[in-house]
Amino acid sequence: MTVGAGISVADRNLNVLGKPVLTDVHDNVFVTSSSGDGIINGAFIGVRSDQTGSRRVFPVGKLQGLRFMCVFRFKLWWMTQRMGNSGHDIPTETQFLIVETSDGSHFGENDEVDDGSHQSAVYTVFLPILEGDFRAVIQGNANDELEICLESGDPAVKDFEGSHLVFVAAGSDPFDVITNAVKTVESHLQTFSHRDRKKMPDILNWFGWCTWDAFYTDVSNKASESFEKRRNFPKISYHDDGWQTVGMDPNSIEAKADNSAKLTHIKENHKFQKDGKEGHRVEDPSMGLGHIVADIKDNHNMKYVYVWHAITGYWGGVRPGVAEMEHYDSKLLFPVSSPGIESNENCDALKAITVNGLGLVHPEKVFNFYNELHSYLASAGIDGVKVDVQNILETLGAGHGGGNFPDNGIISCMSHNTDGLYR
Secondary structure (H helix, E strand, O other), X not given: OEEOOOEEEEOOEEEEOOEEEEEOOOOOEXXXXXXXXXXXXXXXEEEOOXXXXXXXXXXXXXXXXXXXXXXXXXXXXXXXXXXXXXXXXXXXXXXXXXXXXXXXXXXXXXXXOOOOOEOOOOEEEEEEOEEOOEEEEEEEOOXXXXXXXXXXXXXXXXXXXXXXXXXXXXXXXXXXXXXXXXXXXXXXXXXOOOHHHOOOOHHHHOOEEEOHHHHHHHOOHHHHHHHHHOOOOOOEEEEOOXXXXXXXXXXXXXXXXXXXXXXXXXXXXXXXXXXXXXXXXXXXXXXXXXXXXXHHHXXXXXXXXXXXXXXXXXXXXXXXXXXXXXXXXXXXXXXXXXXXXXXXXXXHHHHHHHHHOEEEOOHHXXXXXXXHHHHHHHHOOOOEEEEXXXXXXXXXXXXXXXXXXXXXXXXXXXXXOHHHHXX
């Protein structure tokens, strides 16, 4: 069966441009042609199964003797790369895989074969994507088989179609293959935009400085004093974690990583108020975050100022029952992470949130929460936000079924999973 002018399953092989990439392919594996116009040599891998469940693992076929590079999540928040030449080398939570399927070089060097002719290497890209309420990732097993792991994140969501789980594309230039593969997935899902079609914010044209490595959460309004000691002034200031008003629950359990604090107010804490004192809130807007932003821009020639916040407000979410935050109807939930994530590395930050819970804003109040938060920041002169902790949402799916900054001033930080990439 030939599909997609170059991708086929025949004689129990997944063939790419006439070369087997996977062998001993299982009988329930099939490929579907790509209907997009972004790439010619591409197709979707699917599986037939009468089994249901919120987490299913499907072996596809064996990968042996071919060099590959993959990108996988070694913890909930971060990705890194790994290389190998067999299926068992592919770690769990692999988000991207590229395989060299022929000898030679696409650069035209050292690609002469025995008969004197030239043969370019062929690069095959595997992109696990989203289908309905499920996300797919790739992993290997002890038998050198490439597997597709499919998860919904909600024990109640069990039924899936299974026809478009992994997109496969091939060609002689790995950079073109990757670009065209992503554009084809964009056309198929229609849930995200390739960077070619996104508005590029002006911050990309300037050098910036972030407070995190210098101050961590001890950052205060005195951070701007460090600009006076610099010869090369940055044009962008990123105020990271440490400016918000947060607090621990009275019954919090002490954890190795202090990441379970919860947001208790939309506005800044006392460190970012003029003459602010701990335990005392100044309500005058001119004495709040705005005066710091004005000082940075006026006295230090700063062009843009950004601030950090977690997608849930703070690491531990929005604290339920706090008077200033009651209208968001946040509910205490306890994260349940994927077995694939847990098998790679135990994360102290995740453990702290898992033990103490996360205050999740009611889904119907999310717009109001972001609108009020970002409107306040914009009124204080903030030009954009650096949004973090996105991947915690995948651990809170049970029961949920899975424009204040005109320059597109939103930085997506630690958003390293297919949910973040393709939704």
